Amino acid sequence: MVASPSHHPSLRQGVGLDEFTTWKVGGTAEWFAEPTHQDDIRALVGWSGHHRLPLHCIGAGSNLLIADGGLDGLTLCNRRLQGSRLDATGGWIEAETGEPLPTLARKAARVGLGGLEWAVGIPGTVGGAVVMNAGAQGGCIAEWLHSVQLLDPTNPDQPVTWSASDLAFGYRQSRLQQEPLIVLSARFRLDHGHDPAAVTARTSANLHSRTSTQPYQQPSCGSVFRNPEPQKAGQLIEALGLKGLQIGGAQVSPIHANFIVNTGRATAADIAALIAEVQQRVEAAHGITLHPEVKRLGRDHPWI
């Protein structure tokens, strides 16, 4: 029996994770915490290591399918660890792991820092965006990231700094997807000296073009599949007439074929089954394997 340490007020037992993902699905976390300070992360990681508990790290849960069976061990949700420091003259931004990407894009625009205009419509945290090398509308994290501060759970008292070149970035890929390191903060080098009104206008235009072509009103995880370049996953799926295809409460969005939406009562199993169905149909018709961009946590998904 693992005792709850009295000095971690944010630590709770048996917390439903559906609230913490944008798909609004996922079972219960055995232990759950939303730290508000980097010292809390270090202490919680040390505690889970001491008790040999599995450790899962999530941000805004906007690229995650968490199993209906929930997660053993400690789930650390970093979305409350927000904040950023901007140096408009030098072109630097230092952001905490839980800073929302849209907030960062807006703050940068307001002081005339260019580069993050594409990030305004991506509902993730800085930490999750670095891990995913999030990108849109021609931009991505890898282009603007200078360095990250990371915590190795096996040595939580000594954070390390990696430069962007250490992260082996690729299309929606980074080395952090293979290594169990936690992003504590990120430092960006942006283009300085722009007219704040012009950067803000570009940022707003980017948001508008996304919300008018993507199903932002329903729970989703954005694009489910990586694009099998030079093809677009959405076009391959749409060409097969799969928009609207439904399993349980999960539906291929009638608005954008690479989105799967939760129509209200979807389970993770519904979504996983729909992902597998779409994969099979695209493979059979086009001979192309679609690989999910979305990450899975938990064990009961059938589409591995």
Ligand SMILES: Cc1cc2nc3c(=O)[nH]c(=O)nc-3n(C[C@H](O)[C@H](O)[C@H](O)COP(=O)(O)OP(=O)(O)OC[C@H]3O[C@@H](n4cnc5c(N)ncnc54)[C@H](O)[C@@H]3O)c2cc1C
């Ligand atoms: C409506 C909608 C539109 C979207 N549009 C886009 C888009 O245009 N482009 C795009 O790239 N993505 C898009 N996404 C997907 C998603 O927003 C991004 O992948 C985002 O970067 C994920 O950030 P997150 O904080 O939600 O990470 P999560 O989903 O919480 O986690 C993603 C992965 O990162 C890991 N992780 C999270 N935080 C940390 C941390 N601090 N340290 C270590 N590991 C961590 C998790 O374990 C998981 O493996 C969209 C999603 C939605 C819902």
